[in-house]
Amino acid sequence: MAFKLLKQDGAARRGVFRTVHGTVQTPVFMNVGTSAAIKGGVSTDDLREIRCQVELSNTYHLHVRPGDDLIHRMGGLHRFFNWDRPILTDSGGFQVFSLAQLRNIREEGVQFQSHMDGAPVFMSPEVSMRIQSNLASTIAMALDECPSSVAEHGYIDRSCDRTVRWLYRCREELTRLNALPDTINPHQMLFGINQGGIYTDLRVRHMKQIAELDLDGYAIGGLAVGETAEEMYRVIEEVEPFMPSDRPRYLMGVGTPLNILEAVDRGVDFFDCVLPSRNARHGNLFTSEGLLNLNNRKFAEDPLPLDPACDCPACRRYSRAYIRHLFKAREMLAMRLCVLHNLYFYNRLMEQIRDALDGGYWKSFKAEAVERLGRRV
């Protein structure tokens, strides 16, 4: 079994996940590099230095540019990207619904226009699996429809049924692809995605249906897209009892450090979010003392590092005043240093969470961290 549960405290889980690209310690935060690059000029050497375990790239983006067939010819994403640890590829489903202007969704798949040049693109369960097989990521995500979490019950009901049918097609196609002789990663794993908006009956029914497929892991999708944090926590609590306990659980696209602490407490093992990297590019830092907006004038002559308690490459050598200056001067080093810091902060937060679970002091750590990280510097 790839996933092994080491310890549990309430619903919170401490585990290890074995893959062909190495073992992942969970709970884990995956560092997002959509186009096989962490935005902000961060290299894979940097990723190793900031203690990244799993990198996440995007099927849709890499399909549009440079093309998954090209990456296959270049030996797969790991060789192309120079990253030998696990990679998870998102299926492209979310992008179809968040980026595409014009789309037409049918049973067969989704026809839409590329956000790059308007060229027609067709995405189906089979196409998504073929792209991800070409990329040869460690973990492939199933193609799902991601409707607005607050869409009406009737629509999400029908959408969930279609996502189940798509999931069967994904598994069948990936099984076929993994057996082909020119497949780069014949052990590519598949995670299914739970949908159902904010409706308990749909979430539970859908989770039960996809659990029957006995996949390598299960994700909760369609959250943090309009509903409140409290609704998100409620949905996790309601669906968690129906998620296989011997498989990793992945909460897609979440979230803030507080969201992650609350979700770990409700049994989630995997996370990914653009928040630390995107906010970093705009000067919004996560620190051990809470949120810090480096654009604030009060940091103009502040000689302290971004976070005095941090030993990331940015905090070891540079002051708030200097990095703030870099932002005002629009120097790209500003973004690089802040992205390194925020990702390191997230990766270190996950280490602290794992230490707390290992050490048996999860509840007290969580309560203290929620209070501390919710502050503002």
Added chain:
RNA sequence: GUGGGUGUAGCUCAGCUGGUUAGAGUAUCAGGUUGUGGCCCUGAGGGUCGUCGGUUCGAGUCCGAUCUCCCACC
């Protein structure tokens, strides 16, 4: 020196024949950002309308003088 143009927010500029509390973009300041388009969204502060005088119930707007800068010609 002569003729023409110009002057309004830190910057670039709107402001129709005179009419509520002078606007926009950008910059600044402060929020937001959740399966990534270095984007975008929201709010705030900021002006003796070059200066002085005149006409008028009322002037950024009309008149006179003066100063600034730009252009052309001598």
